Amino acid sequence: MKIVLASASQFRKRALDMLGVPYEICPSRIDEKAIRDNDPASLTRKLAEEKARKVASEHLDAVVVSGDAVVSKAGRIYEKPRNLAEAAQFLRELSGGEFQFVTALAVMHSQTRRMLSTVEVSDISFRPLAEGEIQSYIEKYSVLNYAGAFESDAVLFFADRICGSYNFVTALPVSRLIVFLRAQGIKI
Known part of the structure; x- marks a missing residue:
């Protein structure tokens, strides 16, 4: 039984690379904007499951791994920004807050x-972010590919505190991934 990653994300690839298992990559290419929910946990679960279903329908001999991530603050869900101006605005809104x-x-x-x-x-x-560091960050990183306009390097640069899962490093919870792959018959 092969493993198929339903994503081209370098961070999700890293999660599977950490496990040392062979896998193929087949991005799902679903219309993510067609799936909506006001609850961030429900939204990400719906998106991850739909990606897995889509790719599983194309690979009938596979265990499909998929994921999704969003940032949530004060009832607002931050997905991938549409452009650099929106990315900068996201970072301004996340600046100085939890x-x-x-x-x-x-x-x-x-x-x-x-x-x-x-x-x-x-x-x-x-921590509070200076406008110059926001601009420098969005110029250096592919912020349009990341929920909330940031990835793990930004957490290292900008975070005062982190509590809970370290899933932001790979955009997949690796420990739970191991458990799920084993439950689906993959030897790890």
Whole structure:
């Protein structure tokens, strides 16, 4: 049984690379904007599961791994920014405050159609950010590819405090991924 990662994310690839298992990459290419929910945990789970279903329908001999992540602050959900101006605005709004990095993981066995999924949350507090460092960050990093316009380097640069899951490093909860892969018959 092969493993298929339903993502081209370098961070999700890193999660599977850490496990040392062979895998293929097949991004799901679902219309993420067609799936909506006001609850960040529910939204990320729906998206991760739909990605897994889509790729499982194309790979009938696989265990499919997928994920999704959003940032949530004060009832607002921050997905990937549409442009650099929006990315800078996201970082301004996250500056000096606490927010949640919400990550969903879905692992689906394409033959049995068994879906395992979970959602994990990290509470992150950013120190106040200077406008110059926001601009420097969005120029240096591919911020349009990241929920909330930041990735793990930004957490190292900007965070005062992190509590909960360290899922922001790989955008997949690696410990739970191991458990789910084993439950789907993958030897790790």
